[in-house]
Amino acid sequence: MAEDEMRIISALVEDRPGVLFKVASLIRRRGFNIATITVGGTEKEKVSRITITMKGNAAIVEQLVKQLSKIPDVIKISELEPEASAFRELALVKVSAAEPAKRSDILNYISIFRARVIDASKDSLVIEVVGQPRKIQAFLDLMKGFGIIEMAKTGIVALSRGAKSASAAD
Amino acid sequence: MRVSGAKAVVEALRDEKIEVIFGIPGGSTIPFYDALYECAEKGDLRHILARHEQCAAHMADGYARAKGMPGVCTATSGPGATNLVTGIAVAHMDSSPVVAITGQVPRTMIGKDAFQEADIVGIVTPITKYAFQITNASEIPDTMRAAFMLANTNRKGPVLVDIPKDVFYEEVDYMEAEKVRIGGYVVKSGEPHPYSIKRALGLVLESERPLIVAGGGVIASNASAELVRLAELMPAPVATTLMGKGAIPEVHPLSLGMIGMHGKGEANMAAEEADLLIAVGMRFNDRTVGRMEKFGENARIIHIDIDPAEIGKNLGVDVPIVADARKALGTLADRLLEVGIRKKENEWSKRIAELKEKYREFYNSDESKGALSPKRIMKILRSSIPERSIVTTGVGQNQMWAALHFQVLEPRTFITSGGLGAMGFGFPASLGAKVACPDRPVFNIDGDGSFLMTEQDLATAVVERIPTVTLVLDNRVLGMVRQWQCMFCDKRYSETDLGAVPDFAKLAEAYGAEGIRVENYGDLESAIRRSVGAEVPVVIDVPVSRDEKVLPMVPPGKTLREVVWFG
Ligand SMILES: Cc1ncc(C[n+]2csc(CCOP(=O)(O)OP(=O)(O)O)c2C)c(N)n1
Ligand SMILES: [Mg+2]
Numbered sequence: 001m002a003e004d005e006m007r008i009i010s011a012l013v014e015d016r017p018g019v020l021f022k023v024a025s026l027i028r029r030r031g032f033n034i035a036t037i038t039v040g041g042t043e044k045e046k047v048s049r050i051t052i053t054m055k056g057n058a059a060i061v062e063q064l065v066k067q068l069s070k071i072p073d074v075i076k077i078s079e080l081e082p083e084a085s086a087f088r089e090l091a092l093v094k095v096s097a098a099e100p101a102k103r104s105d106i107l108n109y110i111s112i113f114r115a116r117v118i119d120a121s122k123d124s125l126v127i128e129v130v131g132q133p134r135k136i137q138a139f140l141d142l143m144k145g146f147g148i149i150e151m152a153k154t155g156i157v158a159l160s161r162g163a164k165s166a167s168a169a170d
Numbered sequence: 171m172r173v174s175g176a177k178a179v180v181e182a183l184r185d186e187k188i189e190v191i192f193g194i195p196g197g198s199t200i201p202f203y204d205a206l207y208e209c210a211e212k213g214d215l216r217h218i219l220a221r222h223e224q225c226a227a228h229m230a231d232g233y234a235r236a237k238g239m240p241g242v243c244t245a246t247s248g249p250g251a252t253n254l255v256t257g258i259a260v261a262h263m264d265s266s267p268v269v270a271i272t273g274q275v276p277r278t279m280i281g282k283d284a285f286q287e288a289d290i291v292g293i294v295t296p297i298t299k300y301a302f303q304i305t306n307a308s309e310i311p312d313t314m315r316a317a318f319m320l321a322n323t324n325r326k327g328p329v330l331v332d333i334p335k336d337v338f339y340e341e342v343d344y345m346e347a348e349k350v351r352i353g354g355y356v357v358k359s360g361e362p363h364p365y366s367i368k369r370a371l372g373l374v375l376e377s378e379r380p381l382i383v384a385g386g387g388v389i390a391s392n393a394s395a396e397l398v399r400l401a402e403l404m405p406a407p408v409a410t411t412l413m414g415k416g417a418i419p420e421v422h423p424l425s426l427g428m429i430g431m432h433g434k435g436e437a438n439m440a441a442e443e444a445d446l447l448i449a450v451g452m453r454f455n456d457r458t459v460g461r462m463e464k465f466g467e468n469a470r471i472i473h474i475d476i477d478p479a480e481i482g483k484n485l486g487v488d489v490p491i492v493a494d495a496r497k498a499l500g501t502l503a504d505r506l507l508e509v510g511i512r513k514k515e516n517e518w519s520k521r522i523a524e525l526k527e528k529y530r531e532f533y534n535s536d537e538s539k540g541a542l543s544p545k546r547i548m549k550i551l552r553s554s555i556p557e558r559s560i561v562t563t564g565v566g567q568n569q570m571w572a573a574l575h576f577q578v579l580e581p582r583t584f585i586t587s588g589g590l591g592a593m594g595f596g597f598p599a600s601l602g603a604k605v606a607c608p609d610r611p612v613f614n615i616d617g618d619g620s621f622l623m624t625e626q627d628l629a630t631a632v633v634e635r636i637p638t639v640t641l642v643l644d645n646r647v648l649g650m651v652r653q654w655q656c657m658f659c660d661k662r663y664s665e666t667d668l669g670a671v672p673d674f675a676k677l678a679e680a681y682g683a684e685g686i687r688v689e690n691y692g693d694l695e696s697a698i699r700r701s702v703g704a705e706v707p708v709v710i711d712v713p714v715s716r717d718e719k720v721l722p723m724v725p726p727g728k729t730l731r732e733v734v735w736f737g
Contacts, residue, residue: 021292
């Protein structure tokens with residue numbers, strides 16, 4: 001895998017106070033450079049999933065995985081192969097769309113990218129786009145031409161493909 | 171049993187077979203100390219009142235390292251807790267099982283910047299194995315069990331338990347905790363994987379010039395007997411890191427002494443010339459390996475460590491063995507016996523003997539730059555105290571002279587702040603070690619600068635009757651920094667002169683300890699011999715020239731070959 005390819009690390013953690021702080025503190029202390037981090041619930045009560053993406057070579061990712069697995073709250077952690085996993089990000093983008101011509105162009109792109117308009121005003125649209133980071137980036141690049149007023153991304157969530165479950169393994 | 175939270179903590183300490191706790195009370199821990207009051211009356215859980223919480227933490231650490239069991243310290247919220255931080259950091263860097271119990275402001279006040287509130291859990295998270303904050307008294311039994319389990323299993327280390335004041339008052343049904351589970355934490359068997367052992371054995375059999383480098387992990391896992399057995403079987407010389415000192419008796423013919431920046435010539439040269447390095451319970455620290463990417467460049471490396479995250483962290487290796495040092499070394503020795511032992515007299519042992527011979531004169535010479543020679547002080551100390559004595563150290567030149575010239579004969583008898591290098595550690599650590607092993611003489615080899623950072627706990631030593639002996643290597647300077655200024659800053663001695671104060675003998679006497687100033691080797695020897703069985707703490711003030719250096723030295727960033735011998 002190339003040096004600068006995106007890598008995904010998925011950790012199941014006990015939902016205890018301070019667990020995100022512990023993970024974040026370790027990443028900062030050891031100087032790892034991450035791209036995104038997300039936290040949310042799982043199929044199990046009291047278990048959360050933390051998904052981290054970063055660019056870096058195999059050795060760095062391995063170190064991060066090993067260091068994170070030393071945090072006792074971490075139940076299970078592994079790197080997900082991008083080809084063998086489903087991953088998604090969500091972006092909300094507010095675009096200026098005062099002129100009718102522009103508006104119809106934007107709506108066109110929205111349908112091509114299977115995005116959705118979730119709020120509209122006289123002068124602007126708020127659009128939701130979901131997908132792999134590359135797709136989202138392509139959409140945002142197009143929207144730049146119309147004038148992005150504000151934008152927010154969630155960071156990536158991911159699961160491995162197939163019937164296997166990370167949490168069922170133990 | 172229905173008890174208060176405070177009593178539940180005491181019960182939990184009893185269940186963990188804790189006999190001593192070091193600390194200072196304060197507002198948030200008043201209820202905890204109230205529960206300790208009854209223990210003091212019954213005499214079953216000794217509390218040692220420190221004079222500074224940093225010392226309480228170092229004492230707990232010294233206790234843990236000498237005894238091989240967790241040490242416990244306690245402090246009140248806010249300033250008490252923050253004073254523990256250096257002690258906790260030392261324990262973390264040296265993987266020492268210390269459990270710290272801190273008081274916290276009442277639950278309703280947390281986050282309101284209440285009086286003496288500090289986010290101690292946030293502060294120590296990066297320097298502990300785990301930091302708990304208890305939110306309900308019912309959590310006490312399980313949390314305390316978990317704290318000791320985490321501190322004292324796998325790679326050991328400090329754990330903090332933060333307890334809000336009102337939780338100490340809350341009633342709880344106390345039952346001894348069963349096994350507890352924390353996330354994915356598994357207490358490892360430490361058995362090495364047969365495949366890694368097989369590969370390691372292959373490298374061992376192929377090697378012609380093997381060297382074992384033993385670190386603190388060998389001592390933590392009580393692996394000395396297995397280390398010596400493997401070394402003798404191969405045979406392979408053994409170098410130790412600073413933390414590994416005592417893993418092999420330093421009078422053993424295969425012992426080369428300490429490796430690294432201030433390592434012995436023979437140990438460093440052996441590492442440069444070896445074709446196989448068996449690194450065990452060590453982590454390729456920069457002070458140990460010199461220039462990282464050059465270390466073991468021409469050797470194959472087997473790395474044994476209980477912590478998988480150490481494998482490949484600093485240096486890539488050929489065969490990693492994630493295992494307990496004792497089990498891995500023992501298994502390797504067993505396999506080696508099965509396949510047959512190599513001939514004893516080979517080129518390599520001749521070369522090692524030659525290296526030792528080459529440097530012998532340097533280590534034997536006692537000339538000094540005025541005052542007493544540090545080398546000779548160490549030799550006199552060694553020959554004047556029982557073999558089983560424990561030695562602790564300050565940080566700086568005193569520590570390195572001890573590491574180079576004081577021969578350690580048993581594991582757990584050399585206690586030093588290796589990873590953090592915290593001045594002030596030696597004296598309180600000596601007190602903890604003495605409490606752990608009252609029948610062993612305990613000597614603290616200290617620097618004048620280091621000692622002044624924690625000497626106020628002479629009061630603790632006198633009041634609690636903990637008679638340790640401190641040798642102040644009194645050069646009136648921050649010697650190690652000054653040495654660097656001499657060697658690397660063109661003798662621009664910026665802020666390293668301490669001035670001719672205090673009078674250390676009088677200082678000791680002011681506390682009711684014994685203070686002795688010596689001027690020559692004869693005085694030194696008789697002062698040491700007299701203090702071996704002393705009933706009060708002793709401070710021996712030993713003059714050393716400010717111009718003495720710790721030599722040889724590998725300048726930072728250089729390979730172990732690029733040694734400076736004179737300066
Ligand atoms: C708490 C702390 N502060 C500063 C240092 C930096 N430092 C390392 S060695 C040293 C000098 C130590 O002086 P002293 O205790 O007198 O020992 P000597 O080197 O003179 O034997 C200093 C200041 C340190 N290691 N620890
Ligand atoms: Mg000094």
